Amino acid sequence: MIYTETKLKGAYIIDIEKRGDNRGFFARTFCANEFKKHNLNSKFVQGNMSHNANKNTLRGMHYQSDGAEEVKLVRCTKGALLDVILDIRKDSPTFGQYISVEITEENARQVYIPKGFAHGFLTLKNNSEIAYLVSEFYTPGKENGIRWDDPFFKIDWPIINPILSDKDQDYPDYTK
Template structure:
């Protein structure tokens, strides 16, 4: 099942899961099926993130041009609140965010396209995220935006006093201070993703 979130370029994808007394089986990515739904991406790298405690917040992260990444994120252990922020200049939803709970139980995935910053916070201990990306890690293009930027106003669904951050994320700049190359293209002009 594929549904658009409030910012329609961000998709929530819930693969079918077939279970019995032994456990379950699921196709978590099928390029042909998703291409038939208009999602035509070539993933080149898989990443796996583990967070030991509730309240670990990672983000808001993105790779700038020319190494921008689409991300397909899923939670395979525990429960997180996952967020995408529109950072495409000229977009009608610039600086706005959408979020969804991802968990091992609900089996949902979030597709975060190029031109969006991504972050998540763990809602319980021992969370693992796995995500696919469409370009390789490029440290020179690795950028961050402050997780609690008041202009974005993200409700992280958790008490901010319990949040644990990396030093890099704690000192990230505000969106207004970030120079990135993403420009919104309307559906009439192209993909709208970069």
């Protein structure tokens, strides 16, 4: 696997290294030893997936807090997504900054998201799926979110009217 640290310290884009022949290819998507070499958390306790029937579905920006913060390892298993992570670590020099990465079933790219980040994605094709591992169990009551178009963070989404859940569109404006 090829690990590329992003401008947001601790966040990585991980590209697979395909070994192929006339049958197709094989590639590793996770290796605890390699994660350890890069000082990445490799303890995952839960695997999740989300199927999204329609292009332009936006989910996010989600995070857990108060001792339930999660590391995530995200990949697109079907279709295509614009994956967005936002640094909400108040003591970070990149607080309030974000990156967006196109992840698709073809490129098999993954995003490693450390604790202290909000995460969301926009589907770029119908019937897109995301699969991700998390380091903490889902904890009701510690789930939080930032509205996708919050004026403080100014995330540049390539859409004006995404398909949203009521919860995702009703998050209040961020206040310091």
